[in-house]
Amino acid sequence: MRRLTRLFVMLYRFAVASGLLLTSLFNIVPAALAEVKFSSVQSGTIEPSGGDFKVLESVVPGSINVNVPPDTSAQIQVLSPNLVSGASKDPGGTKRIGTLKFGSNNLSSDGSNNKATLPAGDTTLEVGLRVVRPVSFTPGTYNYAVNLSITIVQQ
Numbered sequence: 001m002r003r004l005t006r007l008f009v010m011l012y013r014f015a016v017a018s019g020l021l022l023t024s025l026f027n028i029v030p031a032a033l034a035e036v037k038f039s040s041v042q043s044g045t046i047e048p049s050g051g052d053f054k055v056l057e058s059v060v061p062g063s064i065n066v067n068v069p070p071d072t073s074a075q076i077q078v079l080s081p082n083l084v085s086g087a088s089k090d091p092g093g094t095k096r097i098g099t100l101k102f103g104s105n106n107l108s109s110d111g112s113n114n115k116a117t118l119p120a121g122d123t124t125l126e127v128g129l130r131v132v133r134p135v136s137f138t139p140g141t142y143n144y145a146v147n148l149s150i151t152i153v154q155q
Helices: 002-017 030-034
Strands: 020-022 037-042 044-048 055-060 062-068 072-078 082-086 095-102 105-108 115-118 121-132 142-145 148-154
Touching: 044 121, 062 072, 072 095, 072 105, 105 115, 121 142
Parallel strands: 020 142
Antiparallel strands: 037 062, 044 055, 055 121, 062 121, 072 115, 072 148, 082 142, 095 105, 095 121
């Protein structure tokens, strides 16, 4: 019973104080700033997955709206997330995977499918992450940022 209570307390701390997925830190070519517009950035929520507290993953994806004007070709790439702040640092061997979904595209920073062309007009991007540590997370608040890179090519 005591172990179950400790487990509940840890889950509660993670659920209440879990870090928000930060959909920020966009690496955008300066010329793109005048052409591609971003709006409605919403942070997501990450929580522990599994019973050993070695995995944090998105339960609510972050979202951001992007507008690509006509006659503009924009390619987006999802990069590996990074720890912004947390109760403990990511130890060596930690795997961080960023995900990006829009339309029929499902991109992941850990494979060859990490880049796609954005359609012209408005698109809502769903941004997620999964962090796997070789040791359990220390209870507390964790904030990760998923980096997106945009490349603009004039047509």
